[in-house]
Amino acid sequence: MSAIIAYVRVSTVDQSTDTQRATIEERHKVDRWFVDEATSGAIKAKDRKGLGELLSYVREGDTVIVYAIDRLGRNTIDVLETVEALNAKRVAVLSLREGFDMSTPMGKAMLTMLSAMAELERSNIKERQMAGIKRAKTEGKALGREKIIIDEDVAQWRQENSASIKATAEHFNISPASVKRACRAAKASI
Numbered sequence: 001m002s003a004i005i006a007y008v009r010v011s012t013v014d015q016s017t018d019t020q021r022a023t024i025e026e027r028h029k030v031d032r033w034f035v036d037e038a039t040s041g042a043i044k045a046k047d048r049k050g051l052g053e054l055l056s057y058v059r060e061g062d063t064v065i066v067y068a069i070d071r072l073g074r075n076t077i078d079v080l081e082t083v084e085a086l087n088a089k090r091v092a093v094l095s096l097r098e099g100f101d102m103s104t105p106m107g108k109a110m111l112t113m114l115s116a117m118a119e120l121e122r123s124n125i126k127e128r129q130m131a132g133i134k135r136a137k138t139e140g141k142a143l144g145r146e147k148i149i150i151d152e153d154v155a156q157w158r159q160e161n162s163a164s165i166k167a168t169a170e171h172f173n174i175s176p177a178s179v180k181r182a183c184r185a186a187k188a189s190i
Contacts, residue, residue: 002061003031007054009071013038020067023096028065032057041074042122045082055082060090068097069114074122076115083111149174155186 006024008017017035024030034057036050045051051072058064064086066072073079083102086093093102098114100107136143149172158168158179169176 002063003059004028004063004065005032005034005054005058006030006065007034007036007051007071008067009036009039009041009048009050011038011040020071023067024065027096030065041070041072041118043073044075044078045073051082055085058086058089058091062089063092063094065094065096067095069095069102069111070118073115074118076112076119079115079118080112083108149178149182151182151185154179154182158183 006021006028008020008024010017010020015038017037021033034050034054036048039048039050046055054064069079072082083093087103091103093107094100095102095111098110100110102108102111133143154168154172154174157163157171158165161167163171165176165179168179172179174182
């Protein structure tokens with residue numbers, strides 16, 4: 001017996017799958033849900049827990065419904081490979097926002113075009129992010145997390161206790177890289 005399967009994904013912890021779920025439930029009675037939360041679409045489909053489980057679960061005759069193509073991923077080749085893997089199992093893939101069945105020739109053509117657009121948008125986002133970082137640096141703005149340690153304290157504690165980088169990191173609850181930076185900075189200020 002064939003099943004209606006839904007896949008929803010959000011990229012960050014402050015996002016919710018509620019809208020995707022509600023939209024899918026308005027149109028379809030879903031038998032099984034697969035979810036990836038706080039999971040970037042840039043991560044390959046097979047490496048995402050929810051989508052990986054979906055790919056293992058589906059059977060011939062099932063229909064997979066997604067809210068939008070970009071929920072499957074942001075990389076054109078990865079999205080196409082995912083849809084091809086589903087089609088090879090004789091599983092239909094429907095995208096509600098775009099409104100087409102990706103298992104038809106027209107659907108495949110639209111999928112290719114829309115996946116390429118999603119990938120372009122991802123690269124545009126990255127480009128805008130890098131431009132913003134560059135601008136912030138030229139304006140002298142501090143980037144990254146606020147520093148929670150005093151370099152000299154870290155270096156002094158490490159020296160006084162003959163501690164390893166790892167032990168120092170654990171003592172101050174910071175990363176080993178932060179310990180190395182702190183020790184270098186403390187040495188440079190002497």
